[in-house]
Amino acid sequence: MIESLVAGLKEYAGKGHISNAFRIFSQIRLRYNNNSPLSFGIVLQCLSYLLLSCTNVKSLPHGKQLHALVISLGLEQSSLLVPKMVSLYSAFDHTSDAHVITQNSYFLDPVPWNILISSYVRNGLFEEALLAYRQMIDKGIRPDNFTYPSVLKACGEVLDLDFGKEVHKSIEASCLEWNLYVQNALISMYGKCGDVGAARVLFDKMPERDAVSWNSMILGYASEGIWREAFELFKKMNAAGVEFNIITWNTIAGGCLRVGNYEGALKLLSEMRASSVHLDSVALIIGLGACSHIGARALNRGKGIHGFAVRSCLNQVDTVRNTLITMYARCKDLRHANTIFHHIEAKSIISWNSIISGYAYWDQSEEASFLFREMLFSGVEPNYVTIAGILPLCARVANLQHGKEFHCYITRRKWFMDYLLLWNALVDMYARSGKIVAAKRVFDLLTKKDEVTYTALIAGCSGFSPFLVEDTSNPKALEVYPLMSGLTKLMKEAGYVPTEDFFPEIENSDECSEEWSLNCAVNH
DSSP, X not given: OXXXXXXXXXXXXXXXXXXXXXXXXXXXXXXXXXXXXXXXXXXXXXXXXXXXXXXXXXXXXHHHHHHHHHHHTTOTTOTTHHHHHHHHXXXXXXXXXXXXXXXXXXXXXHHHHHHHHHHXXXXXXXXXXXHXXXXXXXXXXXOXXXXXXXXXXXXXXXXXXXXXXXXXXXXXXXXXXXXXXXXXXXXXXXXXXXXXXXXXXXXXXXXXXXXHHHHHHHHHHHHTTOHHHHHHHHHHHHHTTOOOOHHHHHHHHHHHHHTTOHHHHHHHHHHXXXXXXXXXXXXXXXXXXXXXXXXXXXXXXXXXXXXXXHHTTGGGSHHXXXXXXXXXXXXXXXXXXXXXXHTOSSOOHHHHHHHHHHHHHTTOXXXXXXXXXXXXXXXXXXXXXXXXXXHHHHHHTTOHXXXXXXXXXXXXXXXXXXXXXXXXXXXXXXXXXXXXXXXXXXXXXXXXXXXXXXXXXXXXXGGGGGGSSSOOOSTTHHHHHHHHHHHHHHXXXXXXXXXXXXXXXXXXXXXXXXXXXXXXXXHO
């Protein structure tokens, strides 16, 4: 009789019929409500089935009832039930409850700790995962091949290379170094922490490799911008007959985009579509980005990617929609860009920046300024990318009035002071508009400067190139040339070295500068 009841409970629990399973469990408890070992064994087995079912069907209330019963029966230290309870709370991201259960358990088994650490990593709580690992070690529990991959992932995410190396030593001592999953995790950790040399040594020593091994190594090179090695490894992976997955394709296609091989990125995208790999939003964004850089002649290919996005319902992904706006705008199809933009109900700052920068790219200052005001009226606060995208436009179309309005806008908002990119654009706007004095004032106000800051002001001065060196009669020559010379010296003192063709006439000696200035003075 009891065997049939337990079998029925197990079947209902396995199928997710939690109410029926609980009903049978009540019958079992009524019949075997005593302290005999048989009764405890049966109840323990039933609780295990029920806890697992609660986890699978996502029924936390039922799970909490079972947890309370486990405590009342004094079974909270059961090696069979502890992992099930940790899994239950972890499934609902109640990591604090899962941690308490794990920490209070007496038996030295890594399973509940593995579940807990994995849950922390899944929820992005990487520091907590490393803390749990330390507590596990302090309790004398020996990690296994399921522990290390999660811990190494946490090390990689927080860029804790030193702790990662400690874990590596522990792996070597436990004779798990040649476990494929552990090795892949080690390569990934070293790659994310920037030690691609150590990752490559491990990779080359691997007796066997799978797609994850290759992808981890390629991603390591990609994250450090070592694209030559990444591309070479991609070729070797193909020669080894390892099937590419979406991560491989996206990494290499993204690398082509990064190094300016836009046609190569689109070619890879075509190969992906021809293969059995299902394109995701990242792949579409890479393809659209390549079309954006190529420009109008890639418009039809961009439309093809757009069509695929619609058919696969990826056109509703925010990042894809924003990239579509940019693609159409850069390909000079502002009508389509505008249509996509206005179909977005909840427009983010990225959406606004995409459409505004699209109009700014084609020097349509009135439309860009109108959209900027419309963004303000909608309650979306511009960021430094918004302003930095419009200021160069104001200089190009000689619309200094709009530029001054933006200058006033950012001056009233002190948090913009931290964005050097924005102030570089402001210096560039005034300099390229011929307002050298205003550009110099902004330049002097900046406590931090980079090569772009100096270059923007010097390049603005070079707008008077018709009278540089040759024409000393220009009334502004005496003002501009010494300023350029002084800026070049400041640039060098700050540690920035101009290129050889960067105003070669300024690179001459101080005597040259003095002689040139004297000629200017004589002519005036």
